[in-house]
Amino acid sequence: MARINYLNNKDMLKEIHLSKTSYCVFSTPTDHQYDLILHRVGDIGDSITAAKTARAERIRKESGIKESSDANILAIPTSDLVFRVMTWDHVPIAPPKATKPNRTSKARKLVIDIEPDLQEDELPEALVMTQPDPARIRVNFPPFQHYRQNPQGEWVCVGKSHWRGDLETGEFCKTHGTMTDTLALMFMKLCERYATRSNWRGYTYNDEMRGAALLQLSQIGLQFDESKSANPFSYFTATLTNSFTRILNIEKKNQSIRDDILEANGLTPSFTRQASWHKE
Numbered sequence: 313m314a315r316i317n318y319l320n321n322k323d324m325l326k327e328i329h330l331s332k333t334s335y336c337v338f339s340t341p342t343d344h345q346y347d348l349i350l351h352r353v354g355d356i357g358d359s360i361t362a363a364k365t366a367r368a369e370r371i372r373k374e375s376g377i378k379e380s381s382d383a384n385i386l387a388i389p390t391s392d393l394v395f396r397v398m399t400w401d402h403v404p405i406a407p408p409k410a411t412k413p414n415r416t417s418k419a420r421k422l423v424i425d426i427e428p429d430l431q432e433d434e435l436p437e438a439l440v441m442t443q444p445d446p447a448r449i450r451v452n453f454p455p456f457q458h459y460r461q462n463p464q465g466e467w468v469c470v471g472k473s474h475w476r477g478d479l480e481t482g483e484f485c486k487t488h489g490t491m492t493d494t495l496a497l498m499f500m501k502l503c504e505r506y507a508t509r510s511n512w513r514g515y516t517y518n519d520e521m522r523g524a525a526l527l528q529l530s531q532i533g534l535q536f537d538e539s540k541s542a543n544p545f546s547y548f549t550a551t552l553t554n555s556f557t558r559i560l561n562i563e564k565k566n567q568s569i570r571d572d573i574l575e576a577n578g579l580t581p582s583f584t585r586q587a588s589w590h591k592e
Contacts, residue, residue, distance in 0.1 A: 319502055324544040327495035331534055332453055335489030337479055338471040343458055346396035349539040356395050356459060356467050363395060364388045394470070395459045398539060402472050403448040403455050404484055451486050453534040491533065499529040499548070506552045517563050525555040 317323075333344045347370075348363040350356060368385045371377075451474050458471030469479065476485040507513060507522045515521065528551055536544045571581035580586075 319498060319505070319545060321543055321545050324495075324498060324548075325538065325542065327492050327498065328534060328536055328538075328544060331489070331491045331495055332473065333489075334492075335452075335475075335486065336471055336473045337475045337477065337482060338458065339460075339479060340470070343394055343460060343470040346394045346458055348393075349396045349398065349456075351398050351539070353397050353399075353459065353467065356397075359395070360390055360393065361385075363393045364390075367393065391461045391463075393460065395467075396456050396539075397459055398454055398456050398537075400448050400455055402457065402484065403451060403474065406447050406449045449484075449486070454537055491530070495533065496530070499526060499533060502548055503529070503552065506549070506556070512556055515560070515563075517559065520563075521556045521559045524559050525552045528552075528555045 329344075336344065338344050347367040348359055350359060364385050367388055371384075453473075455473045457469050457473070459467045460470045462468050472479060472482075474484055474486045475482050476488050477483055503522045503526045506525070507518055512518060512521065529548060532551060533548070536547050541547065567582060567584065571585040574581045575585075
């Protein structure tokens with residue numbers, strides 16, 4: 313039986329897309345597959361050729377054709393193209409929070425479901441999103457809408473993230489979706505493989521590292537932004553490194569406190585503390 317490689321960018325991108333789709337509503341089932349990611353609806357008109365090229369390339373890979381010709385690209389109807397536009401327009405404004413008097417307001421940044429001990433400058437770039445003003449309700453991944461050309465030649469919305477019910481009469485919802493089982497299995501295998509690296513496997517608290525890393529991945533796994541990168545493996549690996557390092561620093565701090573207590577009571581501290589004496 314052939315081994316299945318779960319940890320590759322192609323399959324990861326597919327599972328991330330399926331997981332995000334479970335939080336979305338589309339006019340037709342085929343509208344979930346986008347051809348190009350944009351940040352403004354007004355950029356669609358200038359990006360039709362790029363979208364056709366991307367669609368032809370995707371069709372070529374799915375069908376196994378060696379290369380796609382210009383004729384195949386031009387033959388793609390514009391009405392078949394689907395654009396993903398990254399936007400917060402359909403996300404409701406968050407209710408105002410009570411602030412203390414004379415409290416300096418900080419820049420509005422959204423770090424979604426991150427452990428408080430993990431600093432923003434330690435996170436991958438795609439993890440920290442600048443929150444628009446006024447601040448919107450927190451969501452578990454960057455919101456978007458899908459657009460397709462109707463028979464009248466107008467670009468209309470055919471899909472929304474974090475939405476439930478009909479596109480027009482539905483409501484905002486961020487809890488009805490779920491992560492796919494395959495993506496969860498990928499996270500488990502990624503933590504398992506990373507924990508066996510030579511610089512991590514020797515620690516007695518390796519299980520704690522794996523548990524914290526798996527929790528972190530489950531919290532921010534869908535935060536990967538396809539508009540910024542097509543390499544989720546690198547993104548998840550950077551998250552694992554930060555999570556493992558954080559547990560290591562916590563354990564070192566606890567060990568230092570324990571050694572100080574032992575020394576203060578005239579007892580022998582750990583071998584690590586004793587080795588540091590000889591180095592000095």
